Amino acid sequence: MQNMDSFHKGWGHDENLTPNYEVIKVRCPQCFQAFRVNAAEIKQSRPKFACTKCQASFWLPFPEALKQKELIGFPVSWIQVSSSDTRVSPSNIKQTAQ
Numbered sequence: 625m626q627n628m629d630s631f632h633k634g635w636g637h638d639e640n641l642t643p644n645y646e647v648i649k650v651r652c653p654q655c656f657q658a659f660r661v662n663a664a665e666i667k668q669s670r671p672k673f674a675c676t677k678c679q680a681s682f683w684l685p686f687p688e689a690l691k692q693k694e695l696i697g698f699p700v701s702w703i704q705v706s707s708s709d710t711r712v713s714p715s716n717i718k719q720t721a722q
Contacts, residue, residue: 649694654680656696663690672700 646663652675659673661684682697688694710718 636681646690648684648692649687650682650684650689651694652678652680653682653697653699655677658694661689663687668683670703673697 630671631687646667648661648663649658650661650673651658655675655678657675661671661673663686666686669686670683671686674681674682679701683700684695684697691700
């Protein structure tokens with residue numbers, strides 16, 4: 625499970641903080657903390673994350689998430705995790721202010 629601990633705040637685009645990439649806006653399903661995910665870095669259809677605020681584990685459907693303005697992640701308990709699943713590295717995800 626990937627811990628979301630290398631993030632910056634804000635949904636908006638900040639030239640100094642946000643590289644030019646497609647962003648998926650997702651909220652933790654337990655505490656609703658907002659996060660930004662770099663879509664270019666996702667390599668699997670169900671990337672999994674751990675919220676830095678409440679430590680809840682969640683995933684999002686990819687590439688379907690690209691079509692959404694914002695979404696709430698799904699609890700990991702809703703899917704069967706296989707050993708072939710990979711995790712997104714911390715540098716690919718950005719925490720945002722609520």
